Amino acid sequence: MRNILLILVLLAQPVYAVQPDEMLDDPALEARAREVSKDLRCLVCRNESIDDSNAELARDMRLLVRERIVEGDSNEEVKEFLVSRYGEYVLLKPRFGGSNWILWGAGPGMLLFAGIGGMLYLRSRSRAKAPGEASLSDDEAKRLEEIMNR
Amino acid sequence: MIAELGHFALILAFVTACLQTVVPLVGADRRWPGWMAFAEPAANVQFFLTVVAFAALTYAFVTSDFSLQLVVSNSHTDKPLLYKVTGVWGNHEGSMLLWVLIVTLFGAMAQWFGGNLPPTLRARILAVQGSIGAAFFAFILFTSNPFLRMDVAPFDGRDLNPLLQDPGLAFHPPFLYLGYVGLSMAFSFAIAALIEGRVDAAWGRWVRPWTLAAWMFLTIGIGLGSWWAYYELGWGGFWFWDPVENASFMPWLIAVALLHSSVVVEKRESLKSWTVLLAIIAFGFSLLGAFITRSGIITSVHAFATDPERGVFLLLIMGVFVGGGLTLFAARASVMEAKGVFGLVSRESALVANNVLLVVATFVVFIGTIWPLISEMLFDRKLSVGEPFFNQAFTPFMVILGLILPIGSMLPWKRARIGRTVRALWPALALALAVLALVWAIQSGRSALGPVGMMLGTWLVVGAVIDVLSRAGRGGNGRNRLARLARLPRSDWGKAVAHSGLGVTMAGVAGLLAWEMEDIRVVQTDESFDVGRYEITLRNVEQVQGPNYVSTMALVDVARGGNLITTLRPEKRVYPVAGQPTTEAAIDNGFLRDIYVVIGDPQQAGGWAMRVYIKPLANWIWGGSILMALGGFLSLSDRRYRVAAGSRKSSRLQGVPAE
Numbered sequence: 001m002r003n004i005l006l007i008l009v010l011l012a013q014p015v016y017a018v019q020p021d022e023m024l025d026d027p028a029l030e031a032r033a034r035e036v037s038k039d040l041r042c043l044v045c046r047n048e049s050i051d052d053s054n055a056e057l058a059r060d061m062r063l064l065v066r067e068r069i070v071e072g073d074s075n076e077e078v079k080e081f082l083v084s085r086y087g088e089y090v091l092l093k094p095r096f097g098g099s100n101w102i103l104w105g106a107g108p109g110m111l112l113f114a115g116i117g118g119m120l121y122l123r124s125r126s127r128a129k130a131p132g133e134a135s136l137s138d139d140e141a142k143r144l145e146e147i148m149n150r
Numbered sequence: 151m152i153a154e155l156g157h158f159a160l161i162l163a164f165v166t167a168c169l170q171t172v173v174p175l176v177g178a179d180r181r182w183p184g185w186m187a188f189a190e191p192a193a194n195v196q197f198f199l200t201v202v203a204f205a206a207l208t209y210a211f212v213t214s215d216f217s218l219q220l221v222v223s224n225s226h227t228d229k230p231l232l233y234k235v236t237g238v239w240g241n242h243e244g245s246m247l248l249w250v251l252i253v254t255l256f257g258a259m260a261q262w263f264g265g266n267l268p269p270t271l272r273a274r275i276l277a278v279q280g281s282i283g284a285a286f287f288a289f290i291l292f293t294s295n296p297f298l299r300m301d302v303a304p305f306d307g308r309d310l311n312p313l314l315q316d317p318g319l320a321f322h323p324p325f326l327y328l329g330y331v332g333l334s335m336a337f338s339f340a341i342a343a344l345i346e347g348r349v350d351a352a353w354g355r356w357v358r359p360w361t362l363a364a365w366m367f368l369t370i371g372i373g374l375g376s377w378w379a380y381y382e383l384g385w386g387g388f389w390f391w392d393p394v395e396n397a398s399f400m401p402w403l404i405a406v407a408l409l410h411s412s413v414v415v416e417k418r419e420s421l422k423s424w425t426v427l428l429a430i431i432a433f434g435f436s437l438l439g440a441f442i443t444r445s446g447i448i449t450s451v452h453a454f455a456t457d458p459e460r461g462v463f464l465l466l467i468m469g470v471f472v473g474g475g476l477t478l479f480a481a482r483a484s485v486m487e488a489k490g491v492f493g494l495v496s497r498e499s500a501l502v503a504n505n506v507l508l509v510v511a512t513f514v515v516f517i518g519t520i521w522p523l524i525s526e527m528l529f530d531r532k533l534s535v536g537e538p539f540f541n542q543a544f545t546p547f548m549v550i551l552g553l554i555l556p557i558g559s560m561l562p563w564k565r566a567r568i569g570r571t572v573r574a575l576w577p578a579l580a581l582a583l584a585v586l587a588l589v590w591a592i593q594s595g596r597s598a599l600g601p602v603g604m605m606l607g608t609w610l611v612v613g614a615v616i617d618v619l620s621r622a623g624r625g626g627n628g629r630n631r632l633a634r635l636a637r638l639p640r641s642d643w644g645k646a647v648a649h650s651g652l653g654v655t656m657a658g659v660a661g662l663l664a665w666e667m668e669d670i671r672v673v674q675t676d677e678s679f680d681v682g683r684y685e686i687t688l689r690n691v692e693q694v695q696g697p698n699y700v701s702t703m704a705l706v707d708v709a710r711g712g713n714l715i716t717t718l719r720p721e722k723r724v725y726p727v728a729g730q731p732t733t734e735a736a737i738d739n740g741f742l743r744d745i746y747v748v749i750g751d752p753q754q755a756g757g758w759a760m761r762v763y764i765k766p767l768a769n770w771i772w773g774g775s776i777l778m779a780l781g782g783f784l785s786l787s788d789r790r791y792r793v794a795a796g797s798r799k800s801s802r803l804q805g806v807p808a809e
Contacts, residue, residue, distance in 0.1 A: 052385060088532065
């Protein structure tokens with residue numbers, strides 16, 4: 001359910017993502033352009049990369065990426081160039097560093113936290129002494145029986 | 151007139167829901183049977199009234215009653231009948247009505263099948279379910295009334311968004327909502343148990359079928375949505391890590407964790423408070439999903455037309471239910487002490503590991519989804535979090551989960567020796583490593599994604615097969631073992647089928663992402679070109695008139711080694727009323743690959759832009775989802791979990807141990 005409404009405002013004739021006339025003749029450079037495009041956000045779209053987007057602005061950005069690649073920029077330099085022009089917002093993969101360490105550290109940090117919590121729980125369970133550990137207490141067994149028989 | 155009837159039914163349903171919240175709660179507290187029993191007719195009446203309201207709105211759509219504002223903005227007389235009906239929930243107001251319809255359906259079902267629950271527990275469950283209904287009825291009536299009239303009825307409507315005019319809309323939202331809202335039952339059970347102050351093995355057994363059903367529907371709903379995106383959007387993307395997709399994925403992940411932890415409650419009387427907490431969080435994520443989709447706070451491709459007033463109302467609902475649930479949990483969690491004792495290496499520990507991984511993975515998705523918001527508010531950094539982040543940060547958890555799954559699912563309860571389980575699994579291990587080496591050798595030099603995906607898929611599927619076979623025992627001849635296999639409880643089969651489904655999906659995702667081929671070019675009519683092993687020929691392009699659209703349809707021949715495989719008809723449609731174009735990709739589905747053809751724009755120098763994709767293993771993604779849902783269904787049909795079994799087959803159930 002891509003929201004095309006917004007794009008329609010910008011476009012008379014819709015185009016669909018990468019067009020044949022945009023593509024570079026050198027397949028190696030074109031492949032690099034595609035790779036870089038997948039990490040860049042189309043600024044007027046909702047969470048779409050410029051590689052997938054139909055917007056006119058995305059097309060301009062794709063052409064810009066190819067221009068820089070032809071001029072000999074590395075993939076990182078191309079992204080750097082687009083960030084300097086459009087801001088950090090353009091990167092679909094946030095950079096490491098600054099406040100973003102919270103984002104990137106969330107997974108490993110939580111895994112460590114939850115892993116320790118889980119281990120502590122398991123240890124407490126393996127050391128606990130429970131009478132009649134294999135079954136329910138008499139009381140509960142009776143209750144369950146009663147319920148199942150109702 | 152009929153619209154007013156619907157509106158009135160909705161108001162009555164709201165009143166009933168309010169009464170259903172209060173009366174049984176008081177009754178259960180004071181032990182007044184009459185007050186407790188009030189919940190049952192109330193649940194039925196509430197469901198019936200909502201059906202009336204829903205039917206009234208459907209009637210307005212089918213008869214194109216353009217005096218209703220909602221019908222004007224989302225329908226058109228030329229629209230095919232199927233889309234007139236599905237258009238009912240192809241918009242914010244109507245989809246909310248579908249949502250409460252399902253809330254009340256689950257409430258009524260709890261009453262139909264809940265005969266074996268203790269009366270106080272049942273009354274409290276229905277009261278909590280009633281309060282959820284009341285909140286959403288209020289939301290609809292005060293902020294999103296579908297029955298608003300126009301001052302002047304226009305001659306015709308503005309048509310439904312063409313992207314939604316697809317059979318996908320008929321099935322995707324209803325299944326998704328059955329899943330979202332189904333989790334409200336787990337929530338109601340959890341809250342009722344907290345009020346009751348008692349969580350035991352019986353509770354674990356009662357809550358499981360509801361979670362299982364919700365999870366199964368959610369799996370189908372997400373799978374359908376992904377498949378819909380795949381064929382409708384024109385480049386065959388199947389998952390975009392879009393906020394709204396994440397909003398459906400987070401409850402799914404938590405529901406998986408909940409399913410597994412409730413097994414521990416049921417069999418071993420441990421992890422009780424954790425399971426109750428998961429039940430609250432799972433429904434919390436469902437509500438978060440509703441909030442994200444409808445408030446516009448996070449921009450997403452799926453968002454309905456958004457409105458701050460609605461956002462605030464939904465945030466309030468979420469705050470009350472999640473906040474209230476967690477407060478109650480904090481107050482009461484201490485009464486649920488664990489009973490089971492188990493060693494560090496045991497099925498219980500494996501299920502704890504499963505829960506840790508799933509919950510952490512959910513947390514990663516959650517923080518990735520809301521990070522742009524937090525970052526802008528707290529750090530004044532406007533940034534995006536998209537697909538590349540999630541692929542990198544989320545995937546490792548799924549890989550680890552896949553690696554430990556077959557071992558964990560075969561470990562015995564209480565105390566186990568890991569060496570024994572691994573020895574039982576050696577054929578799966580050997581086969582998986584062989585697949586890894588083979589795929590690695592064949593594709594030389596590309597990413598590790600493909601080989602690792604294939605290895606995980608093999609490991610999970612063969613591991614599930616070995617798990618089932620091991621249940622049949624060692625002794626006896628082939629026929630004995632076969633008979634024992636046939637007698638295995640359905641839930642054992644369900645487990646194996648669902649686990650192998652996960653393996654198939656993982657292999658499909660990895661295969662598609664790693665080995666997709668794409669070809670974009672300008673093609674003249676009757677020109678041929680090669681994509682991979684296939685020869686593609688553009689035969690012809692013609693204009694076709696549809697019921698409410700004009701289509702540019704191409705005729706494309708696909709051949710391999712000179713033999714014609716199929717003729718595909720990709721289309722580009724323009725819907726004049728809505729003024730929107732859509733691409734209709736043509737797909738040749740195959741077991742090992744899809745051929746996906748899209749026709750683009752005519753070029754100034756003649757010819758047409760065309761894209762051809764070869765998508766390996768694409769159908770495995772949805773095939774695996776179907777297997778997962780089927781596994782859920784098999785477990786659900788297990789005699790031991792049939793909710794009403796206790797009342798009907800009491801004599802036969804006597805032999806079942808309380809485990």
